Amino acid sequence: MDIKRVVIVGGGTAGWLAANHLGKAALNNELLSVTLIESPDIPTIGVGEGTVPAIRQSLQSFGISETEFIKRCDVTFKQSIKFANWLDKEVHGQHNFYHHLFDMPSSLGKELTQAWLSKKGRTYAETISPQHAVCEAYKGPKTISDAEYKGHLGYAYHLNAAKFAKLLGENAQERFNVQHISANVQEVILGEDGEIKSLVTDSVGTLDFDFYIDCSGFASLLIDKALKVPFVDKAEQLFVDKAITVQVPTDPASAIPPFTIATAHQAGWIWDIALSNRRGVGFVYSSKYMDDETAVCKLDHYLGGKLSEHSYRTIPMKVGYRERFWEKNCVALGLAQGFLEPLEATSILLTDFSAGFLANRFPTSAAQLDGMRQQFNQVMGYAWERVVDFIKLHYCLSDRIDSQFWIDNGDPGTMSDELSKRLSLWSSFIPNREDFFSKFEVFDLENYLYVLYGMNLPTQVALSRASDESNARMHSDKIARIADQLVNELPNHRELLEKINRYGLQEV
Structure with missing residues (x-):
């Protein structure tokens, strides 16, 4: 039997991302049709509203203008995630933070990392990338004269999820x-x-x-309700299971952080994402370590006692993924596939990754299903496991001992065997490319370096030659000079967005 009629059940970001990937693939097969069924009664969840740099490639491949995207979806640029208070305040200060930058580290990453481990003067991100200084100066990653999807530095976006889904839907x-x-x-x-x-x-x-294609969100109408595929619960590794979300209007003249702020608290963390006209804030916590009333009080304190001025909602989070993502003649994507806390914008990332992977080799006949199903499940299972490891990394590396939540997160028994092996290796050797042997790891060497050494992983320092030290010092000084130059040349973040909304970017 030929596969000619494909349906996506569910809209939102996941459904319409899948529709663009599959619709584009269907252009090369005139016999294949793609239909999306969307409930008129279910609003877009929009948890987090953050992306990672890979989304730029997808949007460009869909033929979506970056200018139109920025104008219509209340977009701001995201160059980093700024992790605040993830380390012990008594040891590292009341306002400790580090950046997980989106720009690639210096090509001399290993040498600079070794030099940083030896002396630890500036922060790790400052040492290996000029983007740290750009972020702290609240500058944009490009100028108004740069072409669409191009920039001086790597970047992603913050966006209005409902407007983004509408734009994707129109395009598809x-x-x-x-x-x-x-x-x-x-x-x-x-x-x-x-x-x-x-x-x-x-x-x-x-x-x-x-x-x-099941994109029905947490309801999982097809993969769960109909096909009964079991859920792999990851609550023993990742403890947070609730989030209180709120939208807070902002002063139209206020500075816009070009990064997500992730602030740790005693039983989880808080996301703070600035769009051009509002902030999306979410208080993520574990109900095992904090009750709902305390969580509301903590969020109110974070917002300066103004939580009662806004409507907010509590979202339960069942953390984990499907035992199989492709069952029979059905593939689950988005929240129907699984969910992890939005610490590294994993939801849109995994949806975009898996939808693109499916579309690149979409089956044309039933005879192809068994082999492709097996490969898809193997790849996506590996990808999800490594993402769980990467999220867990943020918790288990912390030296906070001010609550049982952080103490328990440091228990090796709550880590996967693979993560334990890697951390053991990296206590003796600086991570390198060969440690990430699969191209299906959606977080790679660069991501790990920023987090590992942002959180001060103690790695044994190898002996180095004087010439290596001199070369690293020269390169570090060069990065500092480039940082100064970019801070002087790049526009303020809000100023850049206002110019793009008024004049537009150059089309590619």
């Missing part, structure tokens, strides 16, 4: 001929072989398709 329909149906799926009908046969909707009747 107009550019890639994706059909849109507004309806609620009331029943999923399975065939005798256990595959999904059809969907029963409230407004357009029963619809038959050949292949199904």
